[in-house]
Amino acid sequence: MRIRKPTQKNKKNVAAAGKEENEVKTAKLKGAERSAYFARREAAKILRTVLEGDANRRALASIKTLVYHPSVRNKKATFALICQTLKHLPIINDVLQAASILNTKWKKQQELVYIIVYDILFGQGVPLVGDAEKYLMRHKDPLHLHLKKVLSRKNVTTVKELFALQEVPDVSVPRNVRVNTLKMDVDSALVELQKKYSVQKDDLLPDLLVLPPGTDLHDHPLVKNGSIFLQGKASSMVAPALSPEPGWEVLDACAAPGNKTVHLAALMKRKGRIIACELKKERIKRLNDTIKLSGASNIQVLNEDFLNINPKDPSYSKLKAILLDPSCSGSGTAASRLDHLLPSKAAGDIDTERLNKLAAFQRKALQHAFLFPALERIVYSTCSINQIENEDVVKSLLPIAESYGFQLAKPFPEWQCRGLPVFEGSENLVRTDPAKHGEGFFIALFVKKDANLSARSHKNDNRTLHNSTRARARNVRRKIPMFIHTNMFKMWLHGQLNQHQNWRDRR
Ligand SMILES: C[S@@+](CC[C@H](N)C(=O)[O-])C[C@H]1O[C@@H](n2cnc3c(N)ncnc32)[C@H](O)[C@@H]1O
Known part of the structure; x- marks a missing residue:
């Protein structure tokens, strides 16, 4: 993942964010609140890379690749948060624009704002842990009010109804892994994976195995040691x-x-x-x-x-x-x-x-x-x-x-x-x-x-x-x-x- 070098302009913001992070680390937050705080910041960083890449039509990597980078701690939560925020982004933007609550400081951190607003409006709510959370929670009622208005403009009463109108492609096809026969033979890989998953051999490619849709093998030892590669058919x-x-x-x-x-x-x-x-x-x-x-x-x-x-x-x-x-x-x-x-x-x-x-x-x-x-x-x-x-x-x-x-x-x-x-x-x-x-x-x-x-x-x-x-x-x-x-x-x-x-x- 690309690490953004702080410029003179935003050095102050970075220092403030660092101070805030230290405060959060030492504060007596419950485990879940703490990890949610850091997951939101991790997700915001990735979201910035994704949105910049998309705006310049020069994506450095896919969302999945960015999230599954070893440096990302809570991969599942971060992935879900980014996908949900992106899915709701057009509405979040409409609501933010209508509510008109972002000053220059928050506009500079708009990805974090998007993530938190998603959590406030559609997610599990946000505890008052960081500056951004505190600021946006102060505007919780206007945000909800404008959400209602935005939805009524689109002739629906809930976001669920709105999404029901938009077809989303179904990509729930089987997962494939390619056995790296330089390191392991196909039958041994099959036996090893069958200990935990339902696995079959592919009918076309002798070194390919088929697993159920959605199987997540990113952290599997056979992937980490190069015995199998996460490669589609x-x-x-x-x-x-x-x-x-x-x-x-x-x-x-x-x-x-x-x-x-x-x-x-x-x-x-x-x-x-x-x-x-x-x-x-x-x-x-x-x-x-x-x-x-x-x-x-x-x-x-x-x-x-x-x-x-x-x-x-x-x-x-x-x-x-x-x-x-x-x-x-x-x-x-x-x-x-x-x-x-x-x-x-x-x-x-x-x-x-x-x-x-x-x-x-x-x-x-x-x-x-x-x-x-x-x-x-x-x-x-x-x-x-x-x-x-x-x-x-x-x-x-x-x-x-x-x-x-x-x-x-x-x-x-x-x-x-x-x-x-x-x-x-x-x-x-x-x-x-x-x-x-x-x-x-x-x-x-x-x-x-x-x-x-x-x-x-x-x-x-x-x-x-x-x-x-x-x-x-x-x-x-x-x-x-x-x-x-x-x-x-x-x-x-x-x-x-x-x-x-x-x-x-x-x-
Ligand atoms: C589609 S990707 C290749 C994926 C790769 N075959 C794989 O399966 O992992 C295309 C790659 O070609 C590289 N590339 C683009 N233009 C090239 C050129 N003129 N000479 C050599 N590589 C080039 C890109 O930087 C990119 O890494």
């Missing part, structure tokens, strides 16, 4: 889609925080070399931590822009596979990240300019991947549900892929949820549905044609090669037939996009 499908062979040289082009890098290492059984490339220096530590936790010893971390890696550099002359999981909008994981609670998402904002920029980078990165001379397989993946970041990127590069000898292959042929039918061959693509699978991922696998034999003979092959991709790529270049296909699919696609739009709107 969709994310766990990416490395097996690439299916690198033990002994290969593989590049994870956009690696941090490294979940898929270490999954590659497990699939390669410690044999071969993995280069984990990450552009952002501040994400390298997290990447190194993931690698260390996994116990993998054949991963070399590279703090570099993937686009600056020279494919002709002899150190990459034996590179056999690239996993390209570039920055994306994250729209497929928005529900599981609780993004629907954020003000920008509640307002239904779609940042088209950002989407276009992301898609441009994704195209550039995928195009760059084709240039490595010994390459046999490329997986392009996103955790986005947007066509522009998925099918459109792949479609636009099919002729180039073809010119470098690559064709689309079909990973997980038994998987029903495939790419949107916006070009012939899109049935080779993999999609996961957020409502059904918890997260919305997209996977495209490109295979070098000369490498077909080697790909087919791979022991645990889960792909079928798409033989007619060449002809289809030719169609892409012959614009007229493709235009006809596009029109044929237009109505279907329109429906699909509306569905996605409705889904986004519901968040």
Whole structure:
């Protein structure tokens, strides 16, 4: 979590808050009151990071990631408080504005104010413990009065009625954990987890286990020692889609925080070399931590822009596979990240300019991947549900892929949820549905044609090669037939996009 450095301006506030905290520590508060006091301040700090990230459209991490940081003491209470405050934030803001009780001092601590006002209006009440609590409790009656007025303006009498009008996405899908086979075999992990939970093996991925929705394993010893990773099914499908062979040289082009890098290492059984490339220096530590936790010893971390890696550099002359999981909008994981609670998402904002920029980078990165001379397989993946970041990127590069000898292959042929039918061959693509699978991922696998034999003979092959991709790529270049296909699919696609739009709107 980012620690905010106090500026000259707010040093006084910080000192006052420190003094107040010491007073609370020494005061004879009941245990529950004390922990609630600190939980409110902890929640306010995180809420500030979340709201700043949302306002700048540059979230540093999801709410869950911030709350489950080791430094956060009372994780469950803090998480609940933040989610509830965010859920009620539009009303809290309306009430505060109508009541007009915030002076400059309290406006500077607005996140703490939000949290306390939530507790006063909708929570369990607030004891008179800190300055902020005392101040807001003095205005308790006006706050309640204005809440009534705000609700009556919305033609409801209770907040429950108001929320009943707003559909909230149901993300209660099973929890998955990926067994890190570098440290533990799947059956042992199953036996260990079954001591406390109802656990099953996944029907598609041999190293994935399925637990009931809502199972919280953040503090489980197997998670802490790296024997299992809290990784969803969709994310766990990416490395097996690439299916690198033990002994290969593989590049994870956009690696941090490294979940898929270490999954590659497990699939390669410690044999071969993995280069984990990450552009952002501040994400390298997290990447190194993931690698260390996994116990993998054949991963070399590279703090570099993937686009600056020279494919002709002899150190990459034996590179056999690239996993390209570039920055994306994250729209497929928005529900599981609780993004629907954020003000920008509640307002239904779609940042088209950002989407276009992301898609441009994704195209550039995928195009760059084709240039490595010994390459046999490329997986392009996103955790986005947007066509522009998925099918459109792949479609636009099919002729180039073809010119470098690559064709689309079909990973997980038994998987029903495939790419949107916006070009012939899109049935080779993999999609996961957020409502059904918890997260919305997209996977495209490109295979070098000369490498077909080697790909087919791979022991645990889960792909079928798409033989007619060449002809289809030719169609892409012959614009007229493709235009006809596009029109044929237009109505279907329109429906699909509306569905996605409705889904986004519901968040
Ligand atoms: C979606 S995340 C990757 C998640 C990762 N594959 C995992 O499963 O843990 C994308 C990552 O790519 C990095 N990135 C963005 N542009 C890059 C570039 N040009 N070169 C290398 N890394 C880049 C981002 O900083 C971010 O850490």
